Amino acid sequence: MRTRPMTVAEATDEACCPSVLAxxxxxxxxxxxxxxxxxxxxxxxLRLLSLVAAADEVCSCELQEPLGKxxxxxxxxxxxxxxxxxxxxxxxxxxVYWRVVPDRVEALRAALAP
Amino acid sequence: MRTRPMTVAEATDEACCPSVLAxxxxxxxxxxxxxxxxxxxxxxxLRLLSLVAAADEVCSCELQEPLGKxxxxxxxxxxxxxxxxxxxxxxxxxxVYWRVVPDRVEALRAALAP
DNA sequence: CAAATGTATCGACGGTTGTCAATACGGAGG
DNA sequence: CCTCCGTATTGACAACCGTCGATACATTTG
Numbered sequence: 001m002r003t004r005p006m007t008v009a010e011a012t013d014e015a016c017c018p019s020v021l022a023x024x025x026x027x028x029x030x031x032x033x034x035x036x037x038x039x040x041x042x043x044x045x046l047r048l049l050s051l052v053a054a055a056d057e058v059c060s061c062e063l064q065e066p067l068g069k070x071x072x073x074x075x076x077x078x079x080x081x082x083x084x085x086x087x088x089x090x091x092x093x094x095x096v097y098w099r100v101v102p103d104r105v106e107a108l109r110a111a112l113a114p
Numbered sequence: 115m116r117t118r119p120m121t122v123a124e125a126t127d128e129a130c131c132p133s134v135l136a137x138x139x140x141x142x143x144x145x146x147x148x149x150x151x152x153x154x155x156x157x158x159x160l161r162l163l164s165l166v167a168a169a170d171e172v173c174s175c176e177l178q179e180p181l182g183k184x185x186x187x188x189x190x191x192x193x194x195x196x197x198x199x200x201x202x203x204x205x206x207x208x209x210v211y212w213r214v215v216p217d218r219v220e221a222l223r224a225a226l227a228p
Numbered sequence: 229c230a231a232a233t234g235t236a237t238c239g240a241c242g243g244t245t246g247t248c249a250a251t252a253c254g255g256a257g258g
Numbered sequence: 259c260c261t262c263c264g265t266a267t268t269g270a271c272a273a274c275c276g277t278c279g280a281t282a283c284a285t286t287t288g
Contacts, residue, residue, distance in 0.1 A: 020160055021167040021219065024180075030157035030164075038155035042276080043144035046134055046151075050144075053135040061234065066138075070278055075236055077276090094234045094285050105135065105226050112223035114216065156246080175264065184248055189266055191246090208255055208264045 017107045021114055036108055039084035044069060045077045052087055052098050059095045131221045135228055150222055153198035158183060159191045166201055166212050173209045 018029035025033070040046060044067055051066060052058045063074050078098060081087045085104040089096045132143035139147070154160060158181055165180060166172045177188050192212060195201045199218040203210045 020154075020164050021214065021216075023164065024168050025161050025164045027157065027161070030160040033160055034155050034157040037151050037160075040134075041148050041152035041155040043141065043148040044276085046144040046147055047139050047141070050134050050137065050139040054138050059234090069276095071235075072237080072279080073277055079236085091235090091284095096235065100135065102135075102228060106228070109223050109226035112219050112226075114220075158246085173264090183246095185265075186249080186267080187247055193266085205255095205265090208262095210265065 017110050019113055020111050033111055036084050039081055039086055040108070042077070044073070045081055048077055049081060049086060049100065053100045057097050057099050059097055061095065131224050133227055134225050147225055150198050153195055153200055154222070156191070158187070159195055162188075162191055163195060163200060163214065167214045171211050171213050173211055175209065
């Protein structure tokens with residue numbers, strides 16, 4: 001049970017992530033959030049993400065055909081999404097299998113909460 | 115009460131907007147979503163949005179100082195957010211007052227729903 | 229070891245974007 | 259009508275980004 005008012009730091013901590021609509025963002029928070037949203041600001045990456053989410057686990061080689069892009073381009077986009085923490089890759093043999101990181105997506109979703 | 119299974123079209127309609135994680139995105143959906151997320155992919159715009167959200171209604175002239183950018187740059191960013199439908203501006207006299215469009219933010223939030 | 233194959237990196241090119249100074253637009257007030 | 263002042267637009271520049279061909283790396287397979 002709560003016995004005293006929350007501090008701002010505690011509230012932020014409890015909410016886990018900065019919220020855009022709740023209060024003015026600090027520069028650092030804005031910079032970090034902008035980088036995350038930038039990962040979603042490309043149609044190829046959004047489709048890639050949705051493909052990985054739908055299949056729960058997808059090999060890079062399975063992405064090239066549905067996305068209609070070259071292999072280096074696919075690798076570039078998977079890296080971008082991975083750098084943003086939205087997907088993680090596991091190397092098994094010659095293949096890399098990608099899966100989404102739901103918590104990371106949820107964090108971005110929470111940043112847009114009212 | 116539901117008497118038959120939902121069609122895909124009905125499900126999409128009920129959800130109102132394409133969801134990234136639910137099913138593979140069509141190219142058009144991905145393109146549109148990417149443009150919206152691109153509006154959020156800049157730290158200055160995120161801070162601008164949070165300032166407008168916090169004050170509920172903000173004049174352009176009140177944004178220049180806290181954001182530390184030139185007047186044309188502020189105008190550029192308000193236009194970008196307005197083009198994305200995230201804010202709307204109302205001109206009263208010499209001033210333009212901006213407010214957020216909660217439904218539009220919510221639509222983006224919904225696109226990240228599990 | 230050698231060949232084959234999936235992935236990552238490099239280099240280059242064209243297009244986009246954030247920024248600001250200069251300028252144009254437009255309403256308010258003398 | 260003229261001036262002031264907030265806003266929008268233009269032009270220019272640097273930085274960034276998406277894309278692909280070429281190539282390097284790594285791992286399996288013969």
